[in-house]
Amino acid sequence: MLWNTILLALRAIRRNMLRSFLTVLGIVIGVTAVITMVTIGRGATVQVQQQIASMGSNMLMLSPGKRLGPGQSSGSAPFKESDADAIAKEISSVTAVAPVSSQSLMAIFGNQNWTTQVTGTNNQYLKVTNRSLKAGREFSDSELRSGAAVCIIGETVRKKLFGGQGGLGGKIRLQKLSCDVIGLLEAKGQSTMGMDQDDIVLIPLSTFQRRISGNQDVGMIQLSVRQGASTEKAQGDIRTLMRERRHLSASEDDNFNVMDMKEIAKMLTGTTQLLTALLSAVAAVSLLVGGIGIMNIMLVSVTERTREIGVRLAIGALEYDVLMQFLVEAVVLSSLGGLIGIALATAGSFFAARLMQVPYIFIPGINVLAFLFSAAIGIIFGFFPAKRAAMLDPIDALRHE
């Protein structure tokens, strides 16, 4: 009997194809949005985790202020190169220390220009960030000391300025600084948060300080801990050292921050997950709106089909039969909407993942959940109209115009 009712419902839906489609549009959009958001969010999270893993778990990042990120609290003193030197000297488990200062600048070669991230640092930076040169050489000691006008460029910058080939030995201009390209970085691709890691120009820190920032500050210090040594211990040691160097009394909080990759990973994935949750919540609201759309149309349908209901009651349908008919119709309708949504979301998130260059991960759970949810919407929002239809008096329903 239930099967029959489902067939009847499908018939009723087919009879009103366009309206049925418009009715479930809300559900379709809601389901599509929710699944796509969650799928892309999961992909982004996994990507962040993968990249952090590829960067090596032994990296530490030392930044001024209480936390890393765009909301950096100001007012805490920046680091100096001597801080990096001190860490290298005092902390035995640290293998490489790179003071890092960056600024976004336009790089010019001939009539080509490209705005990129110019980073002043030393050769240790390559070790800390797990990078290598595909051509050319690292900075020499004298270049580092004297603040020579030399640079190592990433693949994206090379391509934008020099095209298909070449670059090594070229002379590019960064602001007023004209510098020789002495090395090319091996390509590394997209980073966490979709940043292009090859969109970078490295110059000696002293060059950056003298010719670009005009001060002795160091934005942050990146360092790597010897394999096998405890990063927690290194973190603790660095903290003690820095508190001492910054003359913090016992009652004062740290005005800097030492993060290991786990924390960085947590922060980055946390952001991604929060964003996913927020967007999914918005999408879920559209599901609710979709449900109300179904109720609305089912109510219209009941009014419109009052005579039909009268006929059905007159020829032997029970309240239960009519209730089931409308309920099943609502559920079949909303479930179909859910299925369409799942199909669209699968295609949509697959292509969106491609576009955003995050891995596509099919999540069975969210698909099943979305389907059950849309069916439940049918039951919840279909019940009231169905009950209303079932309660009609046959003679009144038949007289309805």
Added chain:
Amino acid sequence: MNTGQRLIEFKEVTKAYGKGTASMQALRGVDLSIDEGEFVAIMGPSGSGKSTCMNILGCLDTPTSGLYSFKGVDVGKLDRRQRALLRRYYQGFVFQGFNLLTRTSAIENVELPLIYRRAPAHQRREDAFKALETVGLKGWESHTPGELSGGQQQRVAIARAIVTKPAVLLADEPTGNLDTARSREIMQLLNTLNSTDGITIIMITHEPDMAAYAKRVIHFRDGLVETDKQNGRAD
């Protein structure tokens, strides 16, 4: 063909529409008894209470007072559900305005009462086909009401009412929308259903020509039975 079993009994049945001073008496104490196998025509001027009486007979409406018993059961004591079941298993109703489901094929319309009887699908199809054949609509099964003439729609409505082989067929002006030739066809059909299938038929009509097919004619006037006569015609 009158088996003599009492099928329907009205005692002092009244029906009032509206309340208080605005109330009007559509039926003012109707006494009536109809046996199984009868073919009854109900006649009378417009507004005399024929449809009201028919709706009560079909358990679609309830009398304001009086007794209605069907097969010896006091219908007044049945609840909504039991009345629905009575309609489902014993009665076939042909409405004045066909009342077919639109955009639904003839065969699906005819199948509908069988669906509510929980008949198996193949049985349903078979019976619906047969019923459509009986009313002369073989080959029209997949047409929707919109694609059928008024006479054909009326016959689909009759097929739907008889497909369950009901104890009684209640028809409110089954020929009201038809020309004379079509009306005669319908009357012959009802006649056959009555004489061969033994279905009790109660039919409202305005036309004496059509009433002539019945074995008994009841005249209504002002909510009362005016005359109640056996037809002279013997068959």
